[in-house]
Amino acid sequence: MNKIIKIGTRDSELALWQAKTVQAALEKLGHESELVPVKSSGDLNLDQPLYEMGITGIFTKTLDVAMIKGDIDIAVHSMKDVPTALPKGIVEAAVMKRANFKDILVHKGLDFLEAEGTIATGSLRRKAQWLNKYPEHKVVDLRGNVNTRMNKLEENSWNGAIFAAAGLERIDLKPDNFINLDWMIPAPAQGAMLVVAMEKDDFCRDALNALNHSKTKIAVHIEREFLKKLEGGCTAPIGALATVKDEIVHFKGALFSIDGKQKFEMEKEVAVEEVEGFGSRCAEEILDNGGRELMLEFKKVMKK
Template identity: 45%
Template sequence: MLIKIGTRKSKLALWQANYLKGEIENLGLKAELVLIDSLGDIDKTSELGKLNQTGIFTKALDNALLDKEIHLAIHSLKDYPTVPPDGITITSTGQREDPRDVLVNNDVERDITASVFNIGTGSIRRKAQWKYKYKNTIFHNLRGNVPTRLEKLWDSDWDGIIMAHAGLNRLSMLNDQCTTLDWMIPAPSQGVLGISYRTDDPFIAKLTAQLQVEEVELCSQVERKFLNLLEGGCSAPIGALAKIKGDQIVFKGSLHDPNGYEAFFVEKTVDKGECLSQVSDWVNEILVAGGDKIMLKIKAQ
């Protein structure tokens, strides 16, 4: 049997797809890549926030799955909606990359404490978290795949752009111009790879189970449940990061006002076995503290 892996065509997507192909071949199976264009790849100009769809990068792959053109599809899990379409299951695969964001500096010599920042990013989460910390920031919209974004930075007079460590590292593009942003709370499941497949395909279900790392799956589930319960179908500046420490899970979650005026945080350390059932309490803590007003404002826009 030849396993068909659906993937987007960007360099990062192809790296991820080739990684998965290698993992499947290590199990003694044969695999090939099927390259598929997504709406997000075709419309490269609209601001991501305005396209207002988690899923613009994944819909074409979902359709190919449901049409049985492919057996499974590979994603950056953070780009995949928390609720898959009917008939599709999403799961993490493999180890997690460093989940953090980095600032890629245009000029390493520049004084990072300077009074005004010009930052390129299309992410509402990165904008809100950065603005909360550095009030005097001018943002510049930034879209496109990882190499394109870096070229836009080199061609600009911006101070820097914010990118996921994971994407840069996978493409061997980390260098001394990159500063890791330890204070920034990453997107839920940033740095984790995801596989989507037809729920009624037991062969692929068994295969993906073999490629799953239990701790990565648990952390992803906790972070994505936090996202799902908090945003309830719209798209908000939400961060979440879970880490395993022995028998416990250490969780940090955040909701920011999109303008960076206000933010709400939770930090929890709980037993691994209890974490998933506690996520709704953490979400409620944020809502009751004032996060509910932020969510109402976002939903009204």
Template identity: 45%
Template structure:
């Protein structure tokens, strides 16, 4: 076990926290590790909304390249940032136990979104924007980019009424503010709250090491969610939500696809025996694709993507 595993990570505070968690787990098992911090397109371009960039993997490509060029052995990601189809030769070798999948609203003291018609809410996620506008159609949604600390500072400086975060990120950095509300009505992104570990398929040493820290219940649930996303051909440019949870001997799944402005949405709910978990994602996606409403929503995004990509 003397081989040093070179671990690539984005250099944001949250990404480094996640990578250090993986490194700690591997070191506990006797695997030496070396950190390799990198910047990605998503870290450099902090102006353009993610969905408008026209590419997938804006937070992962540079780490993938480091793996494929043998400049790193392992890469650590927030799994919700990882495309459903990885570059040839790479694999998700493990996931850590899922943290909270909740979205939260960080807001001004006393703010009630139901009582302010012209509220201004910040988010860079079209999934969050769509679900928020469905519930509060008169609110203004503004784009915000940057790492967690940058976005919190922008919230303080800009005078917005609220800003939406993944709860897990703020908890990991011990940055949960005094005034926040869990958005228990908002369906989360596929694999939200999950740390993924990617490596080369051919690197058996890295694969074996990572498999030892894999959390299988999390792996099953996020695989269902990502399968749903895959069969809907979704990414950062489509508001797709999904959540799978164990319920006794079953897995309960909720999936949602919605229009950008929140005026149309289609939700699907499925319950399967745990032993049939591999069927759930595709079955739920098929239900969306075969419905008239689902076809309308997905066609809207196909046209939008064609226009965006020229």
């Protein structure tokens, strides 16, 4: 029996774009669906930095609850916002093809790079990497959806703000005054979209299985395994990027102190058929080379 698939999504322009992309893909396969927009607590509280709110999966929790209650059948997320451990009964149903994974700097001129400057970002990972490269700069908190953050950049005297390229590209908001931060390691699964469903919902899981992109799925699972082994939540200063080419996976991962003064980085390659446990092994290398002590310090700071 066919059914109308209720697609849960945050109600920002970007989240709706992502949900509509999944909706179009499902309809192409012959499935009927409807969008069910939901506000998350991460969207409602814009005055407090994410890491201070102390909630794992702050942008996904509301949709998780709606799915468990049966208000929606599936949910579409930016995969980088999804905790490495999903709630009981909820499973990955599709990993969509990855878009641009890079971070970019939207700026008001680049003279400040060689002098004092102020950069805005709500991400500890971006903050730590920026301060690692530009220790003389100041980094201020910036919250809200991409439209809100772009407006705040215009309204303030900051020199620039850091964004995920994919988010701006998807809703045609990427301005001319940007530079690619090729040196910045992205968040695990940045640029990828994840669709989740209830484990017992065979209909939706079967429907979504056709949307999986195998190379993206391999890459983001390695990155998220790396993150999980380091025991960092979505807000920890951890970067990870895996790319798959000619059946070889190239991985680069790093852990930073919040102030950017400490950096533990590694790079490795592995054959695709040997990826099982690869992310964990890479994380172990970071932990064994000083990262373990840094993660303990980080957790103490987060508990305060």
